[in-house]
Amino acid sequence: MSLKTYREAINEALLQEMQKDKNVVVIGEDVAGGAGTNGEQDAWGGVLGVTKGLLKHFGRERIIDTPITETAIMGMASGAALTGLRPVAELMFVDFMGVCFDQILNQTAKFRYMFGGKAVTPLTIRTMYGGGLRAASQHSQCLYPMFTHVPGIKVVLPSNPYDAKGLLIQSIRDNDPVIFMEHKNLYDTSGDVPDESYTIPFGEANFTREGKDITFIAMGQTVEICNKVADTLKKEGKTSTVLDLRTLSPLDEDSILEAAEETGKVVIVDESYPRCNIATDISALICQNSFDSLKAGIKMVTPPHTPVPFSPPLEDLYLPSEEKVINTAREIL
Amino acid sequence: MQLNREELLKAYQGMCMIREFDDAVHYEFAADAMPGFVHLYVGEEASAMGICMNLNQKDTIASTHRGHGHCIAKGCDVTDMMKELYGKKDGICGGKGGSMHIADLSKGMLGANGIVGGGPPIVLGAALTYKTKKTNNVSVGFFGDGASNQGSISESMNMASVLKLPAIFVCEDNGYAESTAREYAVGGKILDRGKAFGLDSHEVDGDNFFEVYETAKHVIENARNGKGPALLHIKTSKVYGHFEGDAISYRTKEENERIKNDEDPLKIFKMKVTEAGLLELDQLEKIENEAKAKIKNAIDESKKAEFPTSKDLLTDVYIKY
Ligand SMILES: Cc1ncc(C[n+]2csc(CCOP(=O)(O)OP(=O)(O)O)c2C)c(N)n1
Ligand SMILES: [Mg+2]
Numbered sequence: 001m002s003l004k005t006y007r008e009a010i011n012e013a014l015l016q017e018m019q020k021d022k023n024v025v026v027i028g029e030d031v032a033g034g035a036g037t038n039g040e041q042d043a044w045g046g047v048l049g050v051t052k053g054l055l056k057h058f059g060r061e062r063i064i065d066t067p068i069t070e071t072a073i074m075g076m077a078s079g080a081a082l083t084g085l086r087p088v089a090e091l092m093f094v095d096f097m098g099v100c101f102d103q104i105l106n107q108t109a110k111f112r113y114m115f116g117g118k119a120v121t122p123l124t125i126r127t128m129y130g131g132g133l134r135a136a137s138q139h140s141q142c143l144y145p146m147f148t149h150v151p152g153i154k155v156v157l158p159s160n161p162y163d164a165k166g167l168l169i170q171s172i173r174d175n176d177p178v179i180f181m182e183h184k185n186l187y188d189t190s191g192d193v194p195d196e197s198y199t200i201p202f203g204e205a206n207f208t209r210e211g212k213d214i215t216f217i218a219m220g221q222t223v224e225i226c227n228k229v230a231d232t233l234k235k236e237g238k239t240s241t242v243l244d245l246r247t248l249s250p251l252d253e254d255s256i257l258e259a260a261e262e263t264g265k266v267v268i269v270d271e272s273y274p275r276c277n278i279a280t281d282i283s284a285l286i287c288q289n290s291f292d293s294l295k296a297g298i299k300m301v302t303p304p305h306t307p308v309p310f311s312p313p314l315e316d317l318y319l320p321s322e323e324k325v326i327n328t329a330r331e332i333l
Numbered sequence: 334m335q336l337n338r339e340e341l342l343k344a345y346q347g348m349c350m351i352r353e354f355d356d357a358v359h360y361e362f363a364a365d366a367m368p369g370f371v372h373l374y375v376g377e378e379a380s381a382m383g384i385c386m387n388l389n390q391k392d393t394i395a396s397t398h399r400g401h402g403h404c405i406a407k408g409c410d411v412t413d414m415m416k417e418l419y420g421k422k423d424g425i426c427g428g429k430g431g432s433m434h435i436a437d438l439s440k441g442m443l444g445a446n447g448i449v450g451g452g453p454p455i456v457l458g459a460a461l462t463y464k465t466k467k468t469n470n471v472s473v474g475f476f477g478d479g480a481s482n483q484g485s486i487s488e489s490m491n492m493a494s495v496l497k498l499p500a501i502f503v504c505e506d507n508g509y510a511e512s513t514a515r516e517y518a519v520g521g522k523i524l525d526r527g528k529a530f531g532l533d534s535h536e537v538d539g540d541n542f543f544e545v546y547e548t549a550k551h552v553i554e555n556a557r558n559g560k561g562p563a564l565l566h567i568k569t570s571k572v573y574g575h576f577e578g579d580a581i582s583y584r585t586k587e588e589n590e591r592i593k594n595d596e597d598p599l600k601i602f603k604m605k606v607t608e609a610g611l612l613e614l615d616q617l618e619k620i621e622n623e624a625k626a627k628i629k630n631a632i633d634e635s636k637k638a639e640f641p642t643s644k645d646l647l648t649d650v651y652i653k654y
Binding site for chain 1: 368369370420421422424428429430431433434446447448449450479480482483484485509510511512513514515516517518519520581582583584585588640641642643645646647649650652654
């Protein structure tokens, strides 16, 4: 066990799985960098340095820099998964799914079911999502609800370094296509992470706080926001449950209902666009199954239904924040 | 040379303005004064100016993530652009877009783009409008050597060829896509891709304003006259890294020096026009100083300008939630 950043935890998971299984390959744009240049090889290791250092262990045969060609990257990775490799393909920013969605939506996600159970597609797609870097409308989206909408694909949103490592190893070993989504703001956060390899099963949400007055349901970067709000409320004598969903597909419905029923007051915090997102989906789930336990209307904290603005003060107003979550909680406490 | 004195001055003014703008952004960004991601165009100025000097206000362009030069060459106001980079309310897009999304439809600037390969398909549409309405306008889509590998580029060139659209595809090949060399990422030749789709395709020395200008003039005139689309493969180089903050470790020191000293389109322009006795050194220096002063003023004004407020968050969309 040692203190590691979210970035280091992901890097270590890749390193260990690649050492364990020679079928694991990393594919993407500048995942090493420096290809074909006279300068440094492994010059980038991904735009934010997450895959840096893997090249010296595995060489260019397994750390595969590609041209800028997301459709071909996703198609190649899907086809490789279908025929014996266990690829980890990088979609640099999730926003670029617009370029290659067919290969995910109509191809890889459907192989197993559409082929009558004969296909196995052990593909992991790693991608960055989320706002806060002033990266504007085409580099700041969440978009995970678009993946949860599609049957056949698993959707993973680690909220901390420990989960990032365990969930990524699980993703790589899993025999279905998985989209593993990394919030850009989390890369420099750190926490205790075991040095050895371990997995966290899919479909098991994590209670990060347990209380009796109010329940926060969160995912990815919003988990830490809710933890902090819970700690603030505790000082005021109110205890909170915080549920970190960890995987959006499969979804741990039992834990969601348990968390909702425990307090009867629910705030769901979701950074994605507000229509047809995870918050609305979970809200429907709770209403269908636990309506009688509710003591107040379910509350959601999401951005408004607009693209992500560039200007720093606008983006701050746009994103879910501790202040917004606590104010929302107070409406029903 | 077909350019008259006034046009030569305009070319140098434009290139200096682009240079000063992006050099200033380089320093502002390094001083932590600027938010977000910025991609600088220093070293590629002759491409934007050589192309855009053949366009009128009704012609359109679609740009890339490295768009400041294209915007300036197409006539966008540099102070409004600078305010946008600082996220200010009276920036060119109200602070909502930032560096990668500068647009000014009144100037025929259809937008920079954060999506590599996103612009050229839009250019097809503009070209279709001109063809349908018989306006004799053209639309120009800029993209990089890295972008040339996107399917959207091939699809656009093919469609332009099939429909004989007044669309010009301009591949600004600076040798790199992020940290990856063109030699590694581009299979075959970019020029041959244009030829394969039946486009009038030319390779151009992007350090030489006059070569860009002349070649662009030829293909743009043809497109205006219904002779169909073209591809220009412009060989150029950029001084700074992919984005600000890039350590550029994938380039050697010698290469960086060569780019700065031997491949500077402003230096080359200056040498050519003074040697030919077309413009005088003091005239050129005056232009450089004017550009410097203009950009300095743009930065001062931008820093003083107001940020947008909560009232601006829910404008420009059709909802109120
Ligand atoms: C669809 C998509 N893929 C990847 C990126 C990330 N990205 C931004 S610029 C860039 C390199 C572009 O290279 P090139 O087209 O040669 O233009 P240059 O930066 O050299 O001007 C990449 C990979 C992106 N913005 N959009
Ligand atoms: Mg390039």
